[in-house]
Amino acid sequence: MEVKMEVRFLRAEPTMAFPRGRLLAVRGGRLHVLAPDGWDVLGGVRPEGARPVSRDDAAEWCRFEGFDEAVLDAVPSPE
DSSP, X not given: OOOOOOEEEEEOOOOSSOTTXXXXXXXXXXXXXXXXXXXXXXXXXXXXXXXXXXHHHHHHHHHHXXXXXXXXXXXXXXX
């Protein structure tokens, strides 16, 4: 039986390169950033200024940035 771990979404502060910030996700205590080719693991702690967002807000961010919302269900589980 597969156990689903909760995923929390965050949005990093805007920068010149990412005017709408970056989408982050935490699953099983591991922090990920959404990159053009999917989720990448980030080492260290949550970036300063990153704020929690709802799944709906994360989905809106995905639509605006051209990502399929299905990516929100594809955050990797820690191994």
